[in-house]
Amino acid sequence: MKPMDGQLSNLEAWMLPAERRRATRFRVTWPVRIRGLDNAGVRFEEYGELGNLSSGGALARIDRALQAGWQAEVYIRVPFGKATWMIYKATISRVENGTGPAALGIRFSTSRPQFLIE
Numbered sequence: 288m289k290p291m292d293g294q295l296s297n298l299e300a301w302m303l304p305a306e307r308r309r310a311t312r313f314r315v316t317w318p319v320r321i322r323g324l325d326n327a328g329v330r331f332e333e334y335g336e337l338g339n340l341s342s343g344g345a346l347a348r349i350d351r352a353l354q355a356g357w358q359a360e361v362y363i364r365v366p367f368g369k370a371t372w373m374i375y376k377a378t379i380s381r382v383e384n385g386t387g388p389a390a391l392g393i394r395f396s397t398s399r400p401q402f403l404i405e
Contacts, residue, residue, distance in 0.1 A: 323359035
């Protein structure tokens with residue numbers, strides 16, 4: 288049964304996530320570093336691995352569950368010849384906790400990263 292207000296049920300929304308995305312997501316296993324300030328103004332820096340990447344955002348797995356709404360800088364190590372990092376300003380949009388690492392949905396503030404070559 289559909290809700291009376293015309294919104295999708297949780298099951299329907301889960302079944303259609305690809306149709307709501309604006310950009311193609313690519314599965315990757317690249318290193319990621321996420322830095323920012325929490326709600327108390329305390330700096331955090333977490334390391335993990337990307338699960339997927341698009342021009343609008345990413346899914347990262349890290350050991351510490353951050354909170355949705357936190358602002359961050361996301362450093363993504365890309366597999367070029369030199370140590371190259373893409374840097375995005377971003378917002379943590381979703382956090383999924385389970386057994387093992389937390390999965391973070393990350394929304395980039397722009398589709399064009401800055402690059403850092405070490």
